Amino acid sequence: MSDNNKPPAASRRTMKLLLKQYKDNRVKNANIIVDVMQRLESNESGSITSAITGLHQIFTMVLIHEDIQLPRDNLPESVQSASEKFSTWLFARYTETHNRMLELLGHKEQGVQELALCCIVKLLQSEGQHPIKTTPGIYPFPIERLEALVSALVVDSVDNQHLITLLFEYLECQDFMYYSLMAVNRIVKAHKGKDITEVYMNNLFLFLEQFSLPEGGSSKLLIQKLLLYPDSDEKVQEEESTCEKKTSPFTLPYEQTSQCLGDIWEEVMKYSLTPDLHRRSLILLPDKVMPHLKQPVQLTGFFMESYNRGGGLSLLALQGVFVLISKHNLDYPDFYTKVYAMLEPTIFHARYRPRFFMLLDRFLASSYLPEYMVASFTKRLSRLCLVAPTPCLILLIKFIANLLIRFPGLRKMIHNPHATSVERDPFDADESDMSKTHASESSLWEVASLQQHTLPYVAKAASFINRNLPIMEYNIGEYVESTYEEIFERNCKLTVKENVPTTFHKPKGLFEYHCDQMSQDWSMV
CATH class of the missing domain: 1.25.40 (Serine Threonine Protein Phosphatase 5, Tetratricopeptide repeat)
Structure with a gap:
């Protein structure tokens, strides 16, 4: 290669060597900063990422050693000393580097974007720890x-x-x-x-x-x-353990x-708002925004409009409406009636089913609720046990048990000799007015029927009505997201006794086995 075709000396040096040379003499080798910045213009993502890493290390050193000390009172360059001019030059290169990193957030390679972002945040941290400009009493x-x-x-x-x-x-x-x-x-x-x-x-x-x-x-x-x-x-933890108190830096x-x-x-x-952002707002507002607003009632229109739309939006708006009722004196007498109406079989297939049952547990936590209302909810949940998907059965059983623990007056519903079947049950499942459902006169025969369930752990959970109720309530959160996969894994872990008889006669084919009516009426074609 001829001398005219050789790349510049700076471009032939590796980033490791450049950083070593800069560390050895930060003033003499300051132009290395310019050389590294030029590599940000490369078309190769590898060169760009190497330059980003190098600039991060260089300016971290600059900030730690406080090499940037801007002249006071914005002195003109003509009267600045050599060290002040050098410091001003460094500050300009630091600002230029920050601007280039912001531009790289739009690079076509995602790896370059992410590295540039991390570099910016790390330099923010270093600059805050070693501020270029300090103002007494202001967090740097x-x-x-x-x-x-x-x-x-x-x-x-x-x-x-x-x-x-x-x-x-x-x-x-x-x-x-x-x-x-x-x-x-x-x-x-x-x-x-x-x-x-x-x-x-x-x-x-x-x-x-x-x-x-x-x-x-x-x-x-x-x-x-x-x-x-x-x-x-x-x-702070060490100071608390030694009973010392110190003001936090922020x-x-x-x-x-x-x-x-x-x-x-x-x-x-x-x-x-788009439908997705509307749903995200309904989830976000009650927990992270409303507790900090001076007038949360201003959100009443938003929540009530969402609540009245029905479907998933109505379910998500429940928490916001309940917060307005319980903490901000919103008058909405039909709230529990609408929640009661949501207890339909379709709720088990809703996307936000776990959230709904966690909120329902919260809604029914007050001891001031009338007994007929809680009895209606209890009976409604009991009736849903007959049609609910298997993964939801444990949730319903534990929920019902919690309501009986929470409201001792409802324990009379466990055994009612006058309600042993659908025909003899006084409970009116089609009545929307909870004061007229006659739920208190009914029994939990639906839960009792689950004691014959094919899955042993469901049958065991349903047998709680045959024993004394526990003192502590169950944690509903453990059961709201049960799935068929969990049921399968649970049953795979069950130990089975050896030599379990499966049939008394060995089958001769798909439709040919002993005393089989199907083999007599059907044949393979």
Whole structure:
């Protein structure tokens, strides 16, 4: 190869060698930063990922050694010293690197996108731990760089859900979560009055689903995770064990955070939600948003409209409506009547069946509910035992047992000699008014019939009515998601006695065995 065709010396050096040379003399070999940045323009993803890793290590060293010290009072370059000019140059290269990483979030290779995102977050952490600019009394989080990252992810035209998912572990940190929430609030306000795309909504919702605020602020957290101080939770535990108290480096401003969350959802509720986002909103609002709103009753229209639509939306809106009734004095006397009407065989095939039964257990937890109402629910569940899929039977049995434990007055329903069959049962299954169903006069003969079930563990569970009820209630959550696969695995583990007789006569063929009526009436063609 001729000298004219040889690649530049910098491009022939490996990244490992470049990093070693830079580490040996960060000032003399500062131009290595430019050489590595040029590799970001390569067409090969391997070269780009190597450059990203190299820049991350270089600027981590720069931040740790505090090589960037910006001149005070924005002095003109003509009066800056050599060290100040070098520091300004480093800061410009650091900013340029951050901007290039943001651009690489749109690279065609997903591996490059993900590595660039991780590099940005790690540099955010390093810059926060070794701030370039410090202001006394202000938490040194690089807010502007985080806002640029969030703005690059919550966009109108590119689906960035795979990248936003990578931030989930960081959103568990209170400082990262708080400043991300502020950034999302600014983005939502900037979109006010503009056309909202489905892509933008999907990106936005993925962020909203991960914001988990502690009620009352950071003081309510047993362990506070921080991005800039990852070991702070361990120190807090050590201080608590030694009865020492120390102020946390970051305190979540709860009032400001809850106000910000409310402002975001006030705008989101004005959007035209897709069916999927509508369902996700009904799941998200009761647990993660309503406890922090100053006026949750403003969501009444949204929940009531969803509740009245029927189907899956009605099921998902149950929790929000119940929260409004129990905690915010919403007057809705037909709530339990509509829940009672949902107890149909189709509920076992609904997508959100586990959620429904967990909520139903919560709805029927109050000791102030009238006995006739709980009796109607108990009898309705008992009747459903006759048509429910096998994986749901244990759930129904345990649910009924819990209601009998919770409401001792219903134990008279276990044995009622006047109700032993459908014909003699006073319970009116078609009556929608629970005060007229006569459930209290009925018995749980449906549960008793399950004692003859072909699966031994179902028959054993149903035999609870023949014994004294336990003191503690069963954990319904253990049974809400039972499947046929679990039933199969359970039965495969059962021990079977040896020499179990299966037939007394050895069959001669498919339709030829002893005393078989079918072989006499049918033949193979």
